[in-house]
Amino acid sequence: MAQNIVYESFDKMEALMKDVFIKVGVPEVDAAVCAEILIESDKRGIDSHGVGRFKPIYIDRINDGIQNPVTNFEVVKDGLTTAVVDGHDGMGQVIGKRSMQMALDKAKKYGMGMVVARNSTHYGIAGYYATMATKAGMIGITGTNARPSIAPTFGVENMLGTNPLTVGIPSDEDFPFVLDCATSVSQRGKIEHYDRIGKKMPEGWVIDQQGQSETDPATALEGLTKGSSALAPLGGLGDDTAGYKGYGYATVVEILSAALQQGNFLKALSGLDGSGKKIPYHLGHFFIAIDISAFVELDLFKKTTGDILRELRASKKMPGRDRIYTAGEKEYLAWLDRKGKGVPLNDSLKKTILKLKEEYKLDGYSFNF
Template sequence: MKNEAPYTVPFDTMEAFMADALKGVGVPEEDAKVCADILINADKRGIDSHGIGRLKPIYYDRIKKGIQHPVTEFEIVKETFTTAVIDGHDGMGHVIAKRAMQMAIDKAKIYGMGMTVVRNSTHYGFAGYYPLMAIENNMIGITGTNARPSIAPTFGVENMLGTNPITFGMPSDEPFPFVIDCATSVSQRGKIEVYDRENKELPEGWVIDRQGNSRTDTKQILIDLVKGEAALTPLGGIGEDTGGYKGYGYATVVEILSAALQGGSFLKGLLGFDPNGNAQPYHLGHFFIAINIDNFIEPDAFKKTTGDILRDLRNSDKMPGQDRIYTAGEKEYDKWLERKDTGVPVNDALIKDILAIKAELGLNQYSFPFEK
């Protein structure tokens, strides 16, 4: 079997399977559907690092190990007209995040802006999902989350900061909105996991060892990131010459906003281990901001200006040998057009995970093309 995903599974089938898998380990039905919806939306957009590939190792297995709670307790600790502090009590990050973003949107509908912050959450899937919720309401959406340590500070070699994405979404008059959703590291663990599933070595400059040298041995890197023997480089790369201090700075911004406003855990407190070395929940923090465009300008006028900016950028002079300039959100839209009639591509590593879950839970109502 080849690694370039020789099979595809229809999106609705895979979404239903993921929901049933999560239900099988104790996630309530409606919550399981929320999680599956967010996961499948990553696959629809070609964000394979955060779709079905994350189901087993990041959610299913963690629930089974007792380091993530399948039933989510969403506690509002403090609330004002425009803000809220939420404790997720280590429940399902997707469920916590969707409710928190919706709170920000509801506040922005009345007061023009809304912001919520979360402590004691877990991995919330691909960050772009939440600004897309704001966009559907003619709003600008912003979110960020901290994560277990993996980035070394500029001139450092110890993994201290998470990949800490900061994500913006803005509506436009085009078929797709502007959504910039990326880590503050050169790459992130999910993409390294994709390389591992495809048995590929990493490009130079993504990861360094304890001596500051670049590493490319994907499989061992995934082990050493957890052990602290390897670290991701910040956006901009190693040192200052290519702007690594910028990624380091933005990662720190996300860390502060994901911990300081809500009294949450940070840096080494997110390793997933207690002082005795026992596995524990990751206690992640998030923030969500919704800005109601109508409080500033008529939404269609905003969309038209946004669209004009994006079109002017794409129509600008191209580098020799390049036939296209992209704007954020465009490649994901193109991937959706490519995949909408075929479904989720699955390679041999994903097939193994899917079949393992199916066998463990007895989900025999599903018949996948790779089983024939």
């Protein structure tokens, strides 16, 4: 399906999102944080978590009364290297950035820091927080649970969230190693993207109650909400392609996102009560920072990391393939490609942006469409 893609500058789209956040009650400083993290996703080519999710995942939830625009960031328990915080259903990006900064500050003093958060909301791309650590010369690890999506191996009921386990490691290259991916074969944001562009999904992403693949994204999204569809774990279905590994990693993230901070988990994260009424999601996150200089000189570490990545990329290629990538490289290449063009907007996103402009009376904005 033709999408008539147009590009708008990153600065303009970031400013637009900030202004809409302010219109719905997010304080200006926090609105800037939320818009920055969302636009960072588009800069990295992660279209599933940027401008496309701005309205449905944040603005609509604030307007529905299930997410607080003003973030009450409460430190419940504070130790030398650890902390537990409660976000009180505020803005996930604000909670995430402050939590990772706490972990970094603790690691700077004591070598390592870990902060866990409860009662949070969707915090955008996990890679943003891992990259906060790489910029500080540290290793960053983060994860979050999410509304039920993944079926356990040999199951068909969506129980676990897409639960990314994300790691950022600095190197001597122009970009850090950043592994930021769901523990499912795919994730809701990508399915939403396929739905917006009118494209069928590959088989094996989503299954119905009989364990059969679904390829229509609209049907899959409806089924994921109702519980009649489920995502396959990373590795796929059953044992043959080791789907139990993705199931296991998703469970690790679920435990670390709930048990340490005594937050909600599994079906309690559905965002619906027993009568089907929308309620806050009460998500949990964890953030780990490791100060490399507590182990070895930073430049030596970065050189070794870079050597490992370069050797991997230089290894023998599969027939028909001329390139091997390492984690974080494709996002860096996306930035090089997009930095002079901006955010790609399809027809669906254009309509959404024009609707937001009209609804929130943002007359100062003009677009290329």
